[in-house]
Amino acid sequence: MREFRMPALGADMESGVLAQWLVKPGSAVSPGDIVCVVETQKGAIEVEIFEDGVIEEILVEPGTEVPVGQPLARLDGGPAAAQGAAPELKPMEPQAGRPADVQAAPRSPAAPAGPPPEPRARPARALVTPAARRRAAELDVDPETMTGTGIDGSVTLADVEVAARRPESVKRPPQELAPEARPARGFDKSAMRAAIAAAMQRSKREIPHYYLGQAIDFSAAQGWLEARNADLPPASRLMPAVLLLKAAALSLRAVPDLNGHFVDGAFRPGKDINVGWVVALRGGGLVAPAINGVDRLPLPDLMSALRDLVQRARAGGLRASELSSGTVTVTSLGERGADRVMGVIYPPQVAVIGFGRIASRPWVVDGQVVARPLVDASLAADHRVCDGRLGGLLLAAIDRHLQKPGEL
Amino acid sequence: MSSPAAHMTLIREILAGIAPEAADCDIPGDADVREALDLDSMDFLNFIIALHEQTGVDIPETDYPQLFTLDGAIAYLGQHDRS
Amino acid sequence: MTGAGPLTYREACRQALIEALESDPRVFMMGEDIGAYGGCYAVTKGLLEQFGPERVRDTPLAESGFTGAGIGAAMVGMRPIVELMTCNFSLLALDQIMNSAATLAHMSGGQFAVPLVIRMATGAGRRVAAQHSHSLEGWFAHIPGVKVLAPAVIEDARYMLGPALADPNPVLIFEHVMLYNDTGPHDPSVTEVDISSAAVRREGSDVTLVTYGGSLRKCLAAAGQLAEERISADVIDLRILRPLDSATVLESVRRTRRCVIVDEAWRSGSIAAEIGMRIAEEAFFDLDAPLRRVCSAEVPVPYAPAMEDAALPQVDDIVGTVRQLLGKS
Numbered sequence: 077m078r079e080f081r082m083p084a085l086g087a088d089m090e091s092g093v094l095a096q097w098l099v100k101p102g103s104a105v106s107p108g109d110i111v112c113v114v115e116t117q118k119g120a121i122e123v124e125i126f127e128d129g130v131i132e133e134i135l136v137e138p139g140t141e142v143p144v145g146q147p148l149a150r151l152d153g154g155p156a157a158a159q160g161a162a163p164e165l166k167p168m169e170p171q172a173g174r175p176a177d178v179q180a181a182p183r184s185p186a187a188p189a190g191p192p193p194e195p196r197a198r199p200a201r202a203l204v205t206p207a208a209r210r211r212a213a214e215l216d217v218d219p220e221t222m223t224g225t226g227i228d229g230s231v232t233l234a235d236v237e238v239a240a241r242r243p244e245s246v247k248r249p250p251q252e253l254a255p256e257a258r259p260a261r262g263f264d265k266s267a268m269r270a271a272i273a274a275a276m277q278r279s280k281r282e283i284p285h286y287y288l289g290q291a292i293d294f295s296a297a298q299g300w301l302e303a304r305n306a307d308l309p310p311a312s313r314l315m316p317a318v319l320l321l322k323a324a325a326l327s328l329r330a331v332p333d334l335n336g337h338f339v340d341g342a343f344r345p346g347k348d349i350n351v352g353w354v355v356a357l358r359g360g361g362l363v364a365p366a367i368n369g370v371d372r373l374p375l376p377d378l379m380s381a382l383r384d385l386v387q388r389a390r391a392g393g394l395r396a397s398e399l400s401s402g403t404v405t406v407t408s409l410g411e412r413g414a415d416r417v418m419g420v421i422y423p424p425q426v427a428v429i430g431f432g433r434i435a436s437r438p439w440v441v442d443g444q445v446v447a448r449p450l451v452d453a454s455l456a457a458d459h460r461v462c463d464g465r466l467g468g469l470l471l472a473a474i475d476r477h478l479q480k481p482g483e484l
Numbered sequence: 485m486s487s488p489a490a491h492m493t494l495i496r497e498i499l500a501g502i503a504p505e506a507a508d509c510d511i512p513g514d515a516d517v518r519e520a521l522d523l524d525s526m527d528f529l530n531f532i533i534a535l536h537e538q539t540g541v542d543i544p545e546t547d548y549p550q551l552f553t554l555d556g557a558i559a560y561l562g563q564h565d566r567s
Numbered sequence: 568m569t570g571a572g573p574l575t576y577r578e579a580c581r582q583a584l585i586e587a588l589e590s591d592p593r594v595f596m597m598g599e600d601i602g603a604y605g606g607c608y609a610v611t612k613g614l615l616e617q618f619g620p621e622r623v624r625d626t627p628l629a630e631s632g633f634t635g636a637g638i639g640a641a642m643v644g645m646r647p648i649v650e651l652m653t654c655n656f657s658l659l660a661l662d663q664i665m666n667s668a669a670t671l672a673h674m675s676g677g678q679f680a681v682p683l684v685i686r687m688a689t690g691a692g693r694r695v696a697a698q699h700s701h702s703l704e705g706w707f708a709h710i711p712g713v714k715v716l717a718p719a720v721i722e723d724a725r726y727m728l729g730p731a732l733a734d735p736n737p738v739l740i741f742e743h744v745m746l747y748n749d750t751g752p753h754d755p756s757v758t759e760v761d762i763s764s765a766a767v768r769r770e771g772s773d774v775t776l777v778t779y780g781g782s783l784r785k786c787l788a789a790a791g792q793l794a795e796e797r798i799s800a801d802v803i804d805l806r807i808l809r810p811l812d813s814a815t816v817l818e819s820v821r822r823t824r825r826c827v828i829v830d831e832a833w834r835s836g837s838i839a840a841e842i843g844m845r846i847a848e849e850a851f852f853d854l855d856a857p858l859r860r861v862c863s864a865e866v867p868v869p870y871a872p873a874m875e876d877a878a879l880p881q882v883d884d885i886v887g888t889v890r891q892l893l894g895k896s
Contacts, residue, residue, distance in 0.1 A: 207824050207855040226856055226894045233855045305545050310533040315525055358503060386526050410525040412518060
C-alpha cells in the first residue's frame, strides 16, 4: 500500500488546498500523470504523480487545506503487484558495531553498551523537535529558520523561546484566506505576497549574496534574430529572452558551482540545468517555474516551452514539478523593464542571473564610440558556495555565447 | 473583415484574452497599449501572433512599433488586410 | 532475624519469606538447593531448619515439573513460592508459566485462580557467563495474565512479596544478582509497598531516566554525576514491568521532555522498546529530543570480566547519552 502525499511546491510551502481531483478510485496512473490540482500561494498547481499504480482511495475532499506530507490518496498495485511478483527480499544489512550474531559476539569487547544511533543522512528539512514545533506554532514564529542547539543541531524548545524573544524574529506568513474568499483558479495576492516575503526574507537572512554586472553587446544576437525572424510567421519567431536564457544555461555548464542547491550547510550541484524563469503576474506577484535541461533544448523548443510556461503561470496551470525542480533562476526584464537587475536568490538555489532591458547605448568599437544594443547581465550568487572570480567567468561565458548566436 | 470597426473589435478581443482588464477599460487610440495594459514582450508577441493568425496579415518584426497604439494597429491592418 | 548491621537486599528477601511462611500456613517454598544448601544466593539460608522440609522443599533439577506442581497447588488453594535459580533456567518452565499459569484463569472462565509466586535471579555482573547472566524479565512482561515485579530497592525486596502472594494472578519476581549484597539506603518506617506503581527515585527537570532492577543504582549514580554538570535528571524506577505504570513515566517525560531508557536486557524487542513506543504514542508532541536507550550489547553476556563490563550499560554510557541528548557532547 503506497500513499500519494501533498508535495512541497517550493521551500516555503507548508500547506495547500486540494482544489480538484482529476482521478478517482480505480483510475490507473503512471509517472507524470496529473492527478489533482492544488491551490497554493503560487496559484493553482497541477500535481503529478511519480508512481505506477491504481488509485485505491481518495483521502482528502476538494476544498480541504492539507499540510505538506499528508497523504492525499492511497495507491494500490504497481508494477510488482500487477505482475504478481513476490515482494522484494533485501539482504540483511551488516550493522557496524552491533554484532547480532553469535559468531560476531566476542569480537567487539569495546562496543559500548548502548550502541550509538545509526548515522543517518540529515533530512532536507530542518530538525525541529516536536515540542519546539508546537511551541513555535503557539508563538507564531518559524522554527525552521532558527539555529538549533540540540542534538544534531536540532531546534529545541529553548531555541524557540529564545528566538521568539528577539524582536527581529520572523513571524510566520499570515495564513491563507478562507477558501470561499479565494477564486477557484486565480491568485490570492496577499498569500502570494506572504510567500514571496518569506522566501526573500530567508534568502536575505541566510544567503551572503555577492553581485556582479557586465554590459554585453547584443548587436550580433539582435542581427541574427532579425534575420531569422524575418522569414518566419510570428508564432515561430524567437524573442531575445530565449537567446539570453539559452546563453545563460550553456554558460552554467562551465560553472557548475552556480547550478544547484545549498542544503544543510553544503552545496549539492544540480544534475541538470533546470532554469527557473521569473514570470511576473498581472496585478503583482511573481512565480519562477522551471524549464528542465535548458542547455540541451534547441531554440525553437525553448521558445515554445517559454510561451507555454508563461501562459500557464498566469492562468494558474503550473505543475508541481515545475515549482521545485529549479536549480538556478534567470530573470529578464524585457523591453519595458529597467536597465539592470540585481536579483535575490531563491533558496535553496545559489544564483540568480538577471538581464536588463536591451537598449541602444554608446559602446566603444575600435576606438570609436558607436550606438549598439546593449544588455546588462548581472549575477547574484551565494558566497558560501563560490567567489566573485567564478561568477565573473559565468558572465564572460554568457557574453561569448551571445556573440555567436548561430551556435546557441 | 476589413472595416476599421471590425478590426477594432478583433483587437479588443485579442487584448482581452491577454489582459482581462482590457475588456472594460477605455484605451485612448494614441496610447501605447503596452503601457496601458502592462503588456510585457511575451504578451505583445502573443498579440501579434493572434493578429496574424486571425487576419492572415504578415507583420514583420520591424513593423511592430506601428502596432503599439490602437490607432496604429487599426491603420496597419486597414493597410495590409486584403481579406 | 534482623542483623545488627545495615539490612542487605538478600536479608530483606529472606525476611519477606520468613514473614510469609510465618503468617500464612498455605505458603510453602519449592526450588533447587533452597533447603539444605540455603539457596544458590543464600537467600533461603536457615529456612529449612526453621520451617521444616514440608514447607521448604528441595526439588530435582526439573523446572517444568516443580513449577507445574506449584501451579496445581495454587489452583487448589495453596500459596506456593517457587524459586527458579536464575531466569535462564526459567525457560525450562516457560510452557508451564505461559500456557498454564497465565492462561488458566482465562480458560476456566474465572473458576480457577493461580495465586503462585515465582522468584528468580536475573542479570549479569557476577562473571558467570552467558548461561547464567541474562535479563529475560522483558520476555515475561510480554505475557498477559502474569504480573512481573522487579524490586530494585531494599523496601521493595522486603515488602513486595506480601501483595504478590495476596494477588490472585501468578506473580513473577525478578531479583537482580548484583543487588543481593546491596545495603541501602532504606527507610525503616516503610512497612508496605504496592505492586502497581512506578516510583520516582530522584527528581529532576532536564531528562527522565527510566529504569528498573539492577540498573537503578547506575542511573542514580549517573544522575549524581550529571547534577555536577547542572543537568537535572528525574529517575524513574518502573518496579512493575507488567502491568506497566505508563502514567508515571509520561508525567515525568512531559515535564523533562527528554528520556533515556536504561535496561540491562537487549534492546531489540525489549521492555525498553515498549516504553519508548508508549512515549512516542502518548507524549510525542512534548518531546524536545529523540528518545534514547542504553541497553546491553546484543551478544550473549561475555565471560571475561572486561568484556562483560563492556557489554553492560554503565554509568558513563548513561551520562554520555544524556549529554548528547542535551546537545552538550
